[in-house]
Amino acid sequence: MQIGDLSEKSGVNIETIRYYERIGVLPIPARMSNGRRTYGEADAQRLCFIRNARELGFDLASVRVLLALQEQPEASCEDASRIAQSQLDAVEDRIARLTNLKTELRRMIAECRLGQVADCRIIDAMAGGRP
Incomplete structure (x- = not known):
């Protein structure tokens, strides 16, 4: 598939793909003889991820x-869990700051x-x- 097809399939803007x-x-990606990029299903799946x-x-x-962890299906998911926990902590911190902002x-x-x-x-x- 070409970049426009990949963009449509994945919901990711062409410039973002580039x-x-x-x-x-x-x-x-590989290139066709005319120089256009060509993508496969694995590229679409990775882009959706x-x-x-x-x-x-x-x-x-x-x-x-x-992405690196995804390529190691037999490895422990401890690192993935740690990364997700860190993201959750950041989200909760932002929510607390936004709640304070809303109150102010x-x-x-009033x-x-x-x-x-x-x-x-x-x-x-x-x-x-x-303040």
């Missing part, structure tokens, strides 16, 4: 490790008296008047 090839998470991992928030370094925004809005900007609690809070 980027993944450049950084080595997707192998450089990468897309799914990225959608779960894994960075490319983690994706590389997970609600407080700022304190706004809808008067003049000179007396606006929202503008004051962002200007550093109240």
